[in-house]
Amino acid sequence: MSGTASSASTNAEGADGGAAVIGGNGAHDAEDIRIIEVACSVLAERGIKGSSTDDIARAAGVTRVTLYRRLGTRDQVLRAIYAHEAQRLMMSVNARFTPFSSLEWDPVQHVEDLLVGTVFDIRESELVRRLIEVDKIETMAVLAGQSDSVLGGITEIVAEFLRNIWNADVHTRPMTDAEVRDLSREVGSVVGRFLHSLVVMPDGPPVVTSEDEIRALARRVLVPMILQR
Numbered sequence: 001m002s003g004t005a006s007s008a009s010t011n012a013e014g015a016d017g018g019a020a021v022i023g024g025n026g027a028h029d030a031e032d033i034r035i036i037e038v039a040c041s042v043l044a045e046r047g048i049k050g051s052s053t054d055d056i057a058r059a060a061g062v063t064r065v066t067l068y069r070r071l072g073t074r075d076q077v078l079r080a081i082y083a084h085e086a087q088r089l090m091m092s093v094n095a096r097f098t099p100f101s102s103l104e105w106d107p108v109q110h111v112e113d114l115l116v117g118t119v120f121d122i123r124e125s126e127l128v129r130r131l132i133e134v135d136k137i138e139t140m141a142v143l144a145g146q147s148d149s150v151l152g153g154i155t156e157i158v159a160e161f162l163r164n165i166w167n168a169d170v171h172t173r174p175m176t177d178a179e180v181r182d183l184s185r186e187v188g189s190v191v192g193r194f195l196h197s198l199v200v201m202p203d204g205p206p207v208v209t210s211e212d213e214i215r216a217l218a219r220r221v222l223v224p225m226i227l228q229r
Contacts, residue, residue, distance in 0.1 A: 028080065032070050035060045036084050039077060044130035053077065083153070085127050086196075090157055093117035100168040107169040108219065111226050114161065115218040116211055118195050151189075154196060159188030162226060171229045187225060194222075 028036065038060040043051050053074050057067040071077045096117040098105050122128060162184045166172045175183070208214045 028071075032080075033084070035062065035067065035070060036077075036080050039081050040085065040127050043081065044127050047131065048078070081127075085125065086154065089118070089121050089125060090154060092121045094157075094161075100164065105168065107165055107171075107227055108223055110165055111223050112215040112218040114195075115222060116214050118198055119208065119214050120211075122198055151192060151196060154192040155185065155189045157188075158192045158195070159184040162188055162191075165226065166228055169227065169229075171227075173228050175228065183228070191222065191226065 035056070039051075039056045042056050042059050046055065053064055053067055056077065057064045060067070062070075067077070071080050093114065094117075096113050097110060098113070163180060166175070166180065166184075206217055208217055
């Protein structure tokens with residue numbers, strides 16, 4: 001058994017075992033995902049303002065009509081790109097966790113790892129880094145504007161993360177099934193928005209420059225909110 005949230009696997013894998021993007025139009029098939037990944041490369045190279053649907057279609061080897069039929073308008077393409085990258089980052093963060101079954105598993109460290117992984121993986125995201133370098137103002141505006149397309153999915157992933165922690169932590173206070181369901185979604189929404197803000201404003205507050213500082217922030221802010229003791 002791993003510490004990876006089970007809903008993350010459900011949200012991030014399609015029927016063929018490949019990654020599935022959840023955006024405004026639901027899950028995409030393998031060809032959609034290929035085009036989205038090409039679009040990510042185009043945006044990373046040219047920025048948001050400098051990339052048109054013609055550029056993306058040409059790079060993907062499809063017609064503009066095919067691009068529109070599969071992904072929609074330029075705004076919908078941006079939504080799909082954002083959802084794809086956000087889910088990739090969340091899965092990357094999940095992969096960092098110590099398995100619940102391990103004797104080394106610790107609930108406080110597990111919460112710390114959530115923040116450490118999010119901050120480090122966002123900083124290492126080639127797409128986010130390149131977009132900020134090429135077109136920072138436009139990138140921040142688009143990231144903020146497209147947040148509704150993925151916040152629901154992120155909330156569910158974090159909510160499952162919380163339920164897994166509460167189930168594994170022997171010090172978790174008694175809760176009914178209904179309380180676990182409702183509270184995990186409420187706290188998951190708050191934590192999910194905080195993690196999302198790190199994507200929208202990667203160089204904004206809170207300013208943390210080392211893993212020790214990130215873990216200290218997690219202990220001060222996230223641990224009291226997440227652990228139910």
